[in-house]
Amino acid sequence: MLTVLWYASDMALESMKPFQIMMVRFLVASVLMGMLGLGNRKKAEQATKRAGAIKAGVLMGIALFMGFSLQTIGLQYTTPSKNAFLTALNVVIVPFIAFLILKKKIGIKGIVGAVLSVIGVALLSLNGNLTLSLGDGxxxxCAVGFAFQIFLTSEFVKKYPASVLNMVQMITAFVLSAASLVIFGEMEFQVTTKGWLSVLYLGIISTTVCYLLQTACQKYVDETKAAIVLSMESVFGTIFSIIILHEVINNRLRGVSRMESFEIILERYEKEMSEADKEHWLTKKNEIYKALLKNMSPADLSVEVKATLYGLRESGYKLAIGSSSKNAKFILGQLGLGEYFDAISDGNNISKSKPDPEVFVKAAEYIEEAPKYCLVVEDAEAGLKAAIAGEMNCAAIGDAVGCGLGTYNLATFSELLKVVEN
Structure with a gap:
């Protein structure tokens, strides 16, 4: 249960920087843990052990911060799968920490379980490229940090009140995250509604609830078994990737250039690919795409879209296409929409793709309108960001509504007629 909650939280925090996420999640957890700790402050046992618990909590918080911060920074220089695999190596590190510090004998069952866990995680995470990079190091x-956090929790939770340990651990991690936020210059917050909801989930569920459960469970489970159970996070990571990641990738492919979309696809291909090979497969991919486009016809166009475009033209509005694709003109011809648009700005005449505003700025130039008088309709977050960067109003439709960036949100394309009337 704990590992399910942990992984499910780390899905879509695209609008916050690493130490911003860490600071907010640990701030929320500190407040909630503090409230729980205050509820037990009169207990005699807690009063006598408070000083030791504070020192122990600080050590746990340092280890926790070390794990999260190095994992986040490392992810910028390695692939997500290798990051997940190497993090899960804490399952092997934990029993050796116990052996080195406490001279605790490593049981054969613990060794076998740890090795099997590593093999399982490797099968889930690695695809052949086993070289180590800066990010891997x-x-x-980070795995050492998480290993120490698990080890320290197992040792201290048997000696000190869990409520105090958790509260001090979270406060320590918050303070270190806030200091890192200042040091690394992540002071400017530009967070979407989705971002705030996600980080609140992180703070409440993935941090407060999960670490309360971990601390409570480790009273009855030794550190090696705890590490093995916590390595199941990678298993649930794979499950959630199968269920959710295909949607995330599809959304990211919208509004970007041909090469950028191919690079996104290659994120799931672990081997190195030369530039020549990339060009070869990119050309092959585009040939297949063009062949599919030839099957398009006016019959594929919904009555609603055509009626809406006709209504806009009748009302005297100039219409332009702003697309990173180099096939925009061909697609319009296949759908019979060429006569509805006054200009086309696409991948053939721009050097930067969305979220850079170039494609929309050029479209405005072609129809001789100032950006502030233009309205961009977009179904991708990258497109909305491009419109905002170009100082244009924007209407979000489809999946783009969820990112919270639209000046207007359209449930249907025909609602655009009501928007322009106002």
């Missing part, structure tokens, strides 16, 4: 250090 940082992630290995």
């Amino acid at each position: 940082l992630t290995l250090l």
